[in-house]
Amino acid sequence: MILLALAWRNLLFRPWTTLLSLVLAALGAGLISLILLLNWQLEQQFDRNLAGINLVIGAKGSPLQLMMSSMYHISSPTGNVPLDAVKPFLNPEHPYISLGVPLSLGDSYRGRRIVGTRPAFLELYGARLAAGNMWTEVMDVVAGATAARELNLQLGDTFSSSHGLIEDDDLTHRDAPEFRVTGVLAPTGTVADLVLLTPSESLWAVHDAHEAHGDDHAAQPAYRVTGPLTQYSEKAITSVLLRFRGTSVAGLNMQRSINENTEMQAVTPSIQLAELYATMGQGEEVLRQLGYVVVGVSILSIFIGLYASLDRRRGELALLRSLGAGPGKLFGLLLLEGTITAAAGAVLGLLASHFGLFLIARYFSETYRYDFRALVFLPEEGGLLLGSLIVGALAAAVPAWRASRTDVHRTLAG
């Protein structure tokens, strides 16, 4: 205890040297911690929203874009596909498909995506109603928990949608019928929380009204939203999410067949995610290596700081020996100074990385409507703290050994 207090006071007595070592240790630990946290958060978000989806079918274009727009509701869709072309995948009797969920994307309300779909969407993400009812008519909306909270939507509220994902008055469909909130989902921790769900027909109705604008005599088609989507022809949707019955080779063949023989593309999310992780992994590796370099520099800084102070402190070290402190205590004193610096730096670094994550989370929340949690602590961060103690002890070991061998007689005899 006495050594700990003395080490602490010694560090405070030379604030600039301590600060430099502290900042370097914090930078190294903070960088590594931030990479760990971001990685974990992204994988959590991606994996949670994988929702057992085996295949995404949509218009040709970037496979990553199709997956990101249809599964994570980030970025724009690749285009539309004719409903007739995907009807077989929406057939509940399909021998290889256990669940087919149609998606119609393209509109939003105050930055929240409106997803035209069928109630099977809820099954995909394990969602259930917390209030109100499922839709029974065109323009009925069931809001995800986060979307309802942030948009302050109550049952019975009405709103007009906008084209695209951007909040822009000029893009609002003012001549289209208004959406009406009939239900709110309970939180699921998935992408279902972030969107506004409506029958696919609602999006068609919005665009029907848009096309009929100025023509008062144009007949509005009648839609029956409780029936299967396959009842319609000559309509288009954005994509279909498929869950297979078990793991089937037929599923792989289906993907190849769609890609080779149709105007559509089929994407396997797990493969796309693996490719995404591999791409991100390269950048992550560079940053991680940079973190290790900074940690190395911080070790050097602690070592130099302590070693350079030895000459100046020889008198006080000899004094401590003369007062009855053994060589082990002198060794311990210097070792503590090194480990306190490294550990305090690591704690600062972890705090900074969580603050950084908080800022990134805010950005993601504002830009992509995704919720990251800044107050998640990973077991690896505990390892990082433990590692910092070891690193600090290693950096201080040589100066500490020299301190323990202080020649009391020569020093005190002047």
Added chain:
Amino acid sequence: MLESRHLSFRYTATAPAFRFPDLRVAEGNACLLLGPSGGGKSTCLHLLAGVLTPETGETVLNGTNYAALRGAELDRFRGRNIGLVFQRAYFLEALTVRENLAIARRTAGLPSDPAILTATLDKLGIGQYADTLPGRLSVGEQQRVTIARALVNRPTLILADEPTSALDRANAARVSQILRDRAAELGAILVVVTHDDRLRKDFSHLVEIGPAIPATDRL
């Protein structure tokens, strides 16, 4: 009672040996070891302090031959029983005057009783500097702090190495007086080594140390 007998020391195996006069000083008494620079005074004092291990001989304090002690046992003995005042005023720079005294007690395994710390500082007239960093004090004040630190554990033996060499006549006389008074008050043995002839008149027991001095000179 402090007794040293047949003390000798050599720095390397081939270096000539220092041989020191035998000493015998009773509790409450003071002794001045005088000698020229390079004559081995500090070596003698450090042998008496247990900082150096003699080649031959023994140092006995109240029946304990501490020249035979080693490691932690010797460190503990020195911390508890011997107070040291050095040529230069060394401190733990990061600590205040009071904390420097406290750490002397804690290192020796004694509780850092605030009343003892305050009383020790007050007796040396430096109570007002208790919460000051020693580096901010004058040389004379610093020397009084080192004396306070040497006394704070109520040692049996007080050893002072050239305590007045850096001080002017007035301060030297004051430090000499303080050392003798406080040692007498504690009933401790005081041994001062110096080449400062100004102190000769303050001590009745004098021992000369130097290359030309015979190996034995009992008091």
